[in-house]
Amino acid sequence: MAVTPGTPATPGTPRVLRAMNDRAALDLLVAHGPLTRTRIGELTGLSKPTTSQILGRLEAAGLVRTTGSQTGRPGPNALLYEIDPGAAHVAALSADPTGITAVVADITGAERGRSRIEADAVSEDVRHRTAQLVAEAVDGALAEAGLGHGDLTATVIGTPGAIDPGTGQLRYAPHLPGWHSRTLRDDLAQVLGTPVSIENDVNLAALAEQYEGTAQDHDDFVLAYVDEGVGAAIVLGGVLLRGATGGAGEIGYMPLPGAPLARGGSGAVARSDGGGGGLQSLVAAAAIRELAGGVKDLGDALGAPGVLDEVARRLATGLAAVVAVVDPELVVLSGQVARVGGDALRERVEEQLTGLALPRPQLRISDLAGDPILTGALRTALTQARDSVFDTSDA
Numbered sequence: 001m002a003v004t005p006g007t008p009a010t011p012g013t014p015r016v017l018r019a020m021n022d023r024a025a026l027d028l029l030v031a032h033g034p035l036t037r038t039r040i041g042e043l044t045g046l047s048k049p050t051t052s053q054i055l056g057r058l059e060a061a062g063l064v065r066t067t068g069s070q071t072g073r074p075g076p077n078a079l080l081y082e083i084d085p086g087a088a089h090v091a092a093l094s095a096d097p098t099g100i101t102a103v104v105a106d107i108t109g110a111e112r113g114r115s116r117i118e119a120d121a122v123s124e125d126v127r128h129r130t131a132q133l134v135a136e137a138v139d140g141a142l143a144e145a146g147l148g149h150g151d152l153t154a155t156v157i158g159t160p161g162a163i164d165p166g167t168g169q170l171r172y173a174p175h176l177p178g179w180h181s182r183t184l185r186d187d188l189a190q191v192l193g194t195p196v197s198i199e200n201d202v203n204l205a206a207l208a209e210q211y212e213g214t215a216q217d218h219d220d221f222v223l224a225y226v227d228e229g230v231g232a233a234i235v236l237g238g239v240l241l242r243g244a245t246g247g248a249g250e251i252g253y254m255p256l257p258g259a260p261l262a263r264g265g266s267g268a269v270a271r272s273d274g275g276g277g278g279l280q281s282l283v284a285a286a287a288i289r290e291l292a293g294g295v296k297d298l299g300d301a302l303g304a305p306g307v308l309d310e311v312a313r314r315l316a317t318g319l320a321a322v323v324a325v326v327d328p329e330l331v332v333l334s335g336q337v338a339r340v341g342g343d344a345l346r347e348r349v350e351e352q353l354t355g356l357a358l359p360r361p362q363l364r365i366s367d368l369a370g371d372p373i374l375t376g377a378l379r380t381a382l383t384q385a386r387d388s389v390f391d392t393s394d395a
Helices: 014-032 037-044 048-060 126-145 184-192 201-212 285-291 298-303 307-326 336-356 372-389
Strands: 064-070 078-083 089-096 099-106 111-118 152-159 196-200 221-226 230-236 330-334 362-365
Touching: 014 037, 014 048, 014 064, 014 078, 037 048, 037 078, 048 064, 089 126, 089 372, 099 126, 099 372, 111 126, 126 152, 126 184, 152 184, 152 201, 152 372, 184 196, 196 201, 196 372, 201 221, 201 230, 201 330, 201 372, 221 307, 221 336, 230 307, 285 298, 285 307, 285 336, 298 307, 298 336, 307 330, 307 336, 330 336, 336 362
Parallel strands: 089 152, 152 196, 221 330, 330 362
Antiparallel strands: 064 078, 089 099, 099 111, 221 230
16 A cells, blocks of 8 residues: 555555664664674564665664674674664753753763753843753753754753643742743753753652663562652552652652641642651651751761661651552662662661561662663653654655
8 A cells, every 4th residue: 555645654554664673673773782784683583685674774864884893703794783873862951959960962872971050150030040050051061072952852851849741830849940930841942952851850760770770670669769858759560650740759748757747738848958847857868967966967967876777767657658559569769868878778677667568579779870860861861862763654
């Protein structure tokens, strides 16, 4: 059946089958690195002529390139093919109350540039503050990479709070002034000249754990992020749970014995200093420092007499409520409190959970290097970019 220009391709048509084979080859090159034509054919089950046609199309489209040849085997050396790094670039950003960090990477995921802009380095005019902050951070990373805005295919920003899918507004993050406009995504897309996605920071950290961290082999897990703020991400059946308003997992506001309620209606927020009520007021970094009598260093605070045991008890009480409802096979502890507390904290929380929660999930400390929020934002941006540039159905 012929497909006229502008008509959506019908499943099973030659054009669709070619696009599916192209994508299969591209995904293999992303996952395994340089491969020979023969190896791609073996992994896809396609014939040598078909594989050659695929590689010819992808090379002509600027999506793959040759990178030397395979040696040390009988017969002629076989050409190796890899994803062309210049096929597309993405930006990943992590926003916090003190500033924003931006990373620019090529389509293979290799970092090409990085920049950090502090909040006090920009205008205090709230109406322009956010766009200026984001633009300066991205511009700095692009400059280091030797690229411009036109080279970006996708941009993902991780922030505390969550974008309400119904209103488009950022909720649960009053400590980020200038981030609450209904047109925030459109404003940022205009400034950067590329589509922009805004994601909850803890959700992105969970995606990083799912992609390359301790949750790789688990479809049902909870990431508890305990830092200056507290939040959680819930993954069930391999799918991130977002909730009706994007606020699933906001356990920082969970009422617990000894913690005042976080008040203020649907937009109520536990403050970034650990106050404001809920679980966050008991286990966030500021609460731990206060528990230790005002000790500034978090490691010293957790090492003060009785503090680690009390923090573990409080954290286990909060996690027990989540475990009882969700029944995950794994709970991952992340954030600076988990990182500094380490296995000593994990062991105490695990002991407390044994007496509190009926299900018995595994409990692990995140072992991801670097910023998990940036890692998750980068992986999300790469997925978006690859879905766009790897689609050859219109070629």
